Amino acid sequence: MAYSSVRVHLGGRNAMTLARLIDAFLSLVLPDRCAGCGRLGSVLCDECCRRLVGYDGDPPRVADQLTGVRIAYVFEGPLRHALHQLKYRRRRRVARPLGALLASYLRAHPLPCDALLPVPLHRERLAERGFNQAELLAREVAAGTGLPLIAGPLVRLRATKQQALLDVAGRIENVADAFMWRGPAPPARVVIVDDVLTTGATVNACAAALRAGGAREVYALALARSRGQAPLSHR
Numbered sequence: 001m002a003y004s005s006v007r008v009h010l011g012g013r014n015a016m017t018l019a020r021l022i023d024a025f026l027s028l029v030l031p032d033r034c035a036g037c038g039r040l041g042s043v044l045c046d047e048c049c050r051r052l053v054g055y056d057g058d059p060p061r062v063a064d065q066l067t068g069v070r071i072a073y074v075f076e077g078p079l080r081h082a083l084h085q086l087k088y089r090r091r092r093r094v095a096r097p098l099g100a101l102l103a104s105y106l107r108a109h110p111l112p113c114d115a116l117l118p119v120p121l122h123r124e125r126l127a128e129r130g131f132n133q134a135e136l137l138a139r140e141v142a143a144g145t146g147l148p149l150i151a152g153p154l155v156r157l158r159a160t161k162q163q164a165l166l167d168v169a170g171r172i173e174n175v176a177d178a179f180m181w182r183g184p185a186p187p188a189r190v191v192i193v194d195d196v197l198t199t200g201a202t203v204n205a206c207a208a209a210l211r212a213g214g215a216r217e218v219y220a221l222a223l224a225r226s227r228g229q230a231p232l233s234h235r
């Protein structure tokens, strides 16, 4: 398709801007396609929303810095497809219905917190993808709950390897000291928002940085987690 060849020739930021413009244009002239099943009509159809399964599996294995963890859905079926569309097909608009689902989950399972913080992406990954999916989700959660969102002071210092390629010990080592809080003291009780949680190593490392910065209670809120230990595509 001409769309992808344009990206190849331009490269970098120009391609990203053009891709975003084309995406915005296509959304005006074409009907939306469901990110879960491909059906025409909406970004995420009612049928796919009905098929989502609430998470009731094991807690994450790495959580010593976390006060508590909440996971909304099992990472499977339409949700897996939708997150793939968001992250790897770069369909930003998919974040809106997914974030709205996460906001309703948090309203139904409230946490004692003062602010939401997305898991940050390293600037190189951000430039590559064009957006941070965790931040897009967190913005929707903020809009749907009235909680403030703090994005910026929690920084990812290193471009870490893909967690999916590593075992648990490797994941912990990969993200250890990868985050830092750079700003005035964070609120006492915060919630870190992520799209997919696997071992918990990434959110746990974020929590360590937040605690070092002065936060007292740090919760993690994720949209999805696999039931088993199947390899996941995560960051």
Ligand SMILES: [Zn+2]
Pocket: 034, 035, 036, 037, 038, 039, 044, 045, 046, 047, 048, 049, 078
């Ligand atoms: Zn659907």
